[in-house]
Amino acid sequence: MSVRPALTLATTFSKATDGKPATYGLELTNESTEAIRDFTLCFVAPTRVDLDAVFDNATMQRRSSNFVEIAPPAGFVLEPGGRWKASTASLGRDLRHWSDGANAAYLAFADGKTLPVESRPTTLTGDNAPLKRGTEPFPVPGPGKSPAPISVVPWPNHVAIEGARDVPAGLAITASGEAQTAADAFADLARSLFPADALVRPVEEGGLSVTLVTGAGQKPEAYRIVFGDEVTVHAAGHAGWLYGLVTLGQILRGARRHPLTFSFPAAGEIVDAPAFGWRGSHLDVSRQFYSTGEVEQFLKVMVWNKLNRFHWHLTDDEGWRVEIDAYPELTRVGAWRGHGLPMPPLFGTGAARTGGYYTKAAIRQVVALAETFGIDVVPEVDVPGHSFAAITALPWLADPDETGAYYFHDNFPNGCLNPAHEPVYEFVEKVFGELLELFPSRTFHVGADEVPEGAWEGSPLARAMNEEIGGTGSPAKLQAAFLKRVQTFLTANGRITGAWEEAAMGGGIDKEHAYLVGWTTIEVSQERAEEGYDIVIAPGQRYYLDMANGAAWSEPGASWAGWSGPEETYIFQPGGDWTEEQKKHLLGVQACIWSEHLTDRAIFDRLVFPRLSAIAETGWTQAERKSWPRFRAMAGLLPNLYGYWATE
The missing domain is CATH 3.30.379.10 (Chitobiase/beta-hexosaminidase domain 2-like)
Known part of the structure; x- marks a missing residue:
């Protein structure tokens, strides 16, 4: 092709009405002077279509997590100025916000070539409200109207x-x-x-x-x-x-x-003095990669809010982000996504090879900077679940005799390290061993979340192990056995094992050398505290900063846990009705920044700020000293990370 085509993808979502299902529509427009034929359309979106999705006027060729490839009808030619429309009602979840739809796209051809497509924000049928990006600029009150004479967040005690x-x-x-x-x-x-x-x-x-x-x-x-x-x-x-x-x-x-x-x-x-010893923020760098410079700047925003724990989520299904000398394939394969690569385009990335990872020198640099700011860096390598990137890079981590496929929320197939496969433990101990030399923190987070029902059922090794330990077909006891072995390694190296709340399932890990992050509901966190686990509060309904600020379509973000604006996030107070014994296990609070929906930095600024500061005040200020009107009066003076501010 002598001229590079100008292609745009417009997507729409129509809610279910009068017995008609909700529909996701796509319209590809050729704004060039050349006809285009023999192509497929590849796009990615946070909202997944079903594995066996049926499209009107298109055929699905492939779906890998959030990556979808569809083909037009046989012989179709997209003429100059022409449009191709397709739609599907096969959705894993309805779209609720404009950022749920396609955010990157390209055309692929049989010879391996690709053409970029401009993906426009998804529109909701019947809704034309301006789309919101950037931090809400809370206005500072005028003279004599401030609830306090000085501006400080978190408010002193x-x-x-x-x-x-x-x-x-x-x-x-x-x-x-x-x-x-x-x-x-x-x-x-x-x-x-x-x-x-x-x-x-x-x-x-x-x-x-x-x-x-x-x-x-x-x-x-x-x-x-x-x-x-x-x-x-x-x-x-x-x-x-x-x-x-x-x-x-x-x-x-x-x-x-x-x-x-x-x-x-x-x-x-x-x-x-602070109310809680643990005042943290998590950052998922797997779904979106953030450079060393961005991480360092984020640490500076954290200390301005008197936050003292940085939970660095370094690995997940969608990317492996840390250099490991023993297994260079982890970053050579698992750190990069793109067309034709083992890891497909995901979450705002298109055909080009994109991604990245942190060298050991970069890790040491970040850890040293954090130390100067009084921030403890807690690394997380998420195992045994959410390990698709690792298994893709090192296929021998899977049981070679395993058959069939299992999924978590129809995400990646067979993405969990197998507790019955002995090479897995050599891998974990080598990886953890290298990371223990980089991170001086007493705590090391091992993930342990969201292993799906049905995991490892096709593995003869896992079935035999489950029978041996008295499992009932659920993966919970298998995961517990895996975690106990991993915890033994970490305890022997003088570390506290951190994990998500699921680590208490199937018999759980040793409470004396562990802490859990409670994320599903505050009630579950209270139950874990009652069981004797030290707990950090991070409920998805209030402290997951990828959740949208409001219910409106114009707000970006996720909503599977609901939505939580700055005020709702601020007024939430964990532990208020806990017993004194339960409160002894309440270490503190933590924001969680998951990156699936943070496909541009203006969305990051809108979702993270000022809610990060609202959580920081809950972590520092005594509950009876908190005041939403006072916080609101000062929120406009707080920094965000990228400098994107909303305009009305």
């Missing part, structure tokens, strides 16, 4: 301030010894998040003198700020000084940008 002084131009920090590392970390943080604000500057440039001093008897993350002609920050160590400086930076920035709404105190004190 004791504020006793007096008066207001002329707002200083910046902070001139004096420190020595260990305190100097905290001062340097804050200076780096302020420069990176707000480069033009120059929050840190010398006295000669108008900086207010701030001295870091050692406060005897304080807990590691606690701090005390004393205001006067000069300011002192008292803390027992690095984290306390850093958090105290973050609070000062927020107060200064709010007063400088909105001097008629917020002030800088003339006298008094702030005494502060």
Whole structure:
């Protein structure tokens, strides 16, 4: 072809009406001057069509998870200016938001060549509301209308301030010894998040003198700020000084940008300490890959919110993202998706080879940066489920005599490591062994979620093992046996085993050397705490930040767990009705950023912010000190990651 065709794909969703099923429609338009023939249309979308989907005016050639390939009727020619329409009612789940539909597409030809197709946002029949992207810009109240005189998120637990002084131009920090590392970390943080604000500057440039001093008897993350002609920050160590400086930076920035709404105190004190020890955010880098630079910037946003755990979800079905010397195929094969590759295009990626992984040098760089910010990096390698990328890269991980196929939510076939296949354990121990050298965290997360019913039923090895351990056909006992063996390895290496709540099934793992992340419902988390498991709260209904902000079609995101706007996320308070014994096992809270729907960075900013800050305040501020009107008044001053802000 001498001219590169201009092709567009428009998709529509029509809800079920009058006995007619819901329908997903596709319309491919040829805006070039050349006819196109003998092609198939490949597209990806978060909402999957059924494995055996039937299309009107098209034939499905292949479906692999979210990747779909369809062909027009035999002999069809897409003439210049022509259109080809197809539709299907074979949907695993109805589309509920504009981001549910096709977000990448291309044409494929028998000779291996491809042509790109511009995929336009999916429209809902009868709905023409503008589509929303970017963080909602909560307005700062006008003069005299703020619920608080200073701007701080998370809100401190004791504020006793007096008066207001002329707002200083910046902070001139004096420190020595260990305190100097905290001062340097804050200076780096302020420069990176707000480069033009120059929050840190010398006295000669108008900086207010701030001295870091050692406060005897304080807990590691606690701090005390004393205001006067000069300011002192008292803390027992690095984290306390850093958090105290973050609070000062927020107060200064709010007063400088909105001097008629917020002030800088003339006298008094702030005494502060966190409500929970675990205040975290998870990030899924398998479905969407985020560069080292993006991860580092995200860590800086985290510390501005006084979050202290970064749960790094490094592997899943859709991608393996960490370098392993023993198995270079994991990244050579499992880190890249594209047309004709073992891993197909998924979640916004088209024909081109796309993806990436973190080298060991990059991991060490991120971990070192996190340490300067008081953030513990918790790695996750998701096993035994969600292992399609690993098995694709290393086919010998599967039982060679296994027959048939099982799926989780009709995703990838046979994507779980087999607990009865001995080579699996050598693989796990080699991978974990290399990662233990990179991550000093006491906790190592092993996944353990969403192994589907029917897993390993076609494996003679698994059937024999299940019979030996008294299983009933369910995979729960097989997974439990697998996890106990993996936990023994981690415990011997001095680590706490982290897992999703399913790790308690089938007999569970050793409670003394484990913690669970509760994600399905708060009631299940309470049950796990009652059983004696330490638990981190991350319910999908409120703390999964891939869920949409609202029910409207114009909002991007998922909705299988419902929707949760910033206010709903903020007012949720875990553990309020728990017994005192149950509360002893409540470690804290965690946001979960799953990336299936985050196919562009403006969607990321809309879904993550300011809800990440809402969760951060729940993790830090005592429940009785929380206030949605106050938080809303300050949310507009909080940073997002990419700088995308919604416009009405």
